[in-house]
Amino acid sequence: MTRFLPGILAMAIIVVASNILVQFLVGDWLTWGAFTYPFAFLVNDVMNRVYGPAAARRVVFAGFVVGVICSLIGSQIMLQGDGYTYPAVTLRIALGSGAAFLVAQLTDVFIFDKLRNGVWWRAPAVSTLIGASLDTMIFFSIAFSATLSFIEPSNDVSWAGAHLPLLGLGPEVPLWVSLACADWLVKLALTLIALMPFKAIVTKLSPRIA
Numbered sequence: 001m002t003r004f005l006p007g008i009l010a011m012a013i014i015v016v017a018s019n020i021l022v023q024f025l026v027g028d029w030l031t032w033g034a035f036t037y038p039f040a041f042l043v044n045d046v047m048n049r050v051y052g053p054a055a056a057r058r059v060v061f062a063g064f065v066v067g068v069i070c071s072l073i074g075s076q077i078m079l080q081g082d083g084y085t086y087p088a089v090t091l092r093i094a095l096g097s098g099a100a101f102l103v104a105q106l107t108d109v110f111i112f113d114k115l116r117n118g119v120w121w122r123a124p125a126v127s128t129l130i131g132a133s134l135d136t137m138i139f140f141s142i143a144f145s146a147t148l149s150f151i152e153p154s155n156d157v158s159w160a161g162a163h164l165p166l167l168g169l170g171p172e173v174p175l176w177v178s179l180a181c182a183d184w185l186v187k188l189a190l191t192l193i194a195l196m197p198f199k200a201i202v203t204k205l206s207p208r209i210a
Contacts, residue, residue, distance in 0.1 A: 004055050007047040011063040014040045015101075019070040023088070029167060029182035038190040040101075041128040044108050045198055049123070050206045053113040060105040067101055068094075091152040096142030104135035124198050125191060132187035136180050144176035 014036060022033030040063060048056035074089030108131035115123035142148055144160035160176040167178050 004047070004051065004058055007043055007051075007055070007059045008062045010043045011040060011059050012066045014043065015063045015066045016070060019067070019074065029179055030186065034183050034186045035190070038128075038132060038187045039194065040105065041108055041131055041191070042124075042194045042198055044105055045112055045124040045128065046201050046205070048109055048112045049116065049198075049202050053109050056109045056112070057106065060102070060109065063105070064098065064102050067098055071097060090143075090155045092148070092155055092157070093143045095151065096139040099142060100135045100139035103138055104131040107131050107134055120199060120202075121195050124195060128191045128194070129188065132191060133184060136184040136187065140176050140180035140183070144174075144179075146174075 018033040018037040018040075020033075021036055022031045024032045026032055026034075044056050044060060047059050071089050071094035075087045075091075075094065077088040078085050079088055080086075108127045110127075111130055112123045112127035115126055142151070144157050146157075146161045149155075149157070157176075160179075161174045163172045164175055164178065165171065166173050167181060
């Protein structure tokens with residue numbers, strides 16, 4: 001178990017950092033959390049490549065537990081704005097975050113394992129791309145889509161449904177769709193960037209399988 005500890009700690013740090021940084025905007029469509037969270041897939045894939053899918057799933061479940069704790073803490077932190085008080089983490093965001101993380105990361109583990117015997121870059125690239133796409137779709141749909149407002153009727157997310165040009169340039173869509181697209185594009189870019197660190201870390205930890 002101790003050999004998995006660095007992966008568990010790395011995943012926990014990424015989850016905690018992302019939960020904090022998601023509160024700070026970068027431009028109109030992103031938060032700083034969008035730049036840290038994708039590295040959870042890097043940790044997952046390294047653990048999978050070096051120690052196998054069972055170890056990767058342990059790291060995922062550890063990250064999920066940390067995420068739940070962060071959500072519970074955030075739900076108790078009250079913020080003020082526009083004359084009313086609201087929790088830093090709403091039920092919809094907590095559910096969306098937890099479901100997205102668990103489904104996306106476990107999907108990543110499954111796909112990576114199926115592709116692990118191919119060329120070195122295929123498994124991390126394909127598994128992360130599919131996992132990251134699921135993560136974005138699940139989180140933003142649960143957290144902000146008007147069709148799922150029944151999850152938390154008291155949470156007014158009408159601002160996310162305001163129709164604006166896609167990423168400020170394209171056809172008019174709900175704001176949350178632009179936020180999701182921007183998030184997905186960052187994940188796509190970081191998927192490609194993370195391939196070389198993946199190769200370097202795996203080579204360092206287990207040269208025989210690099």
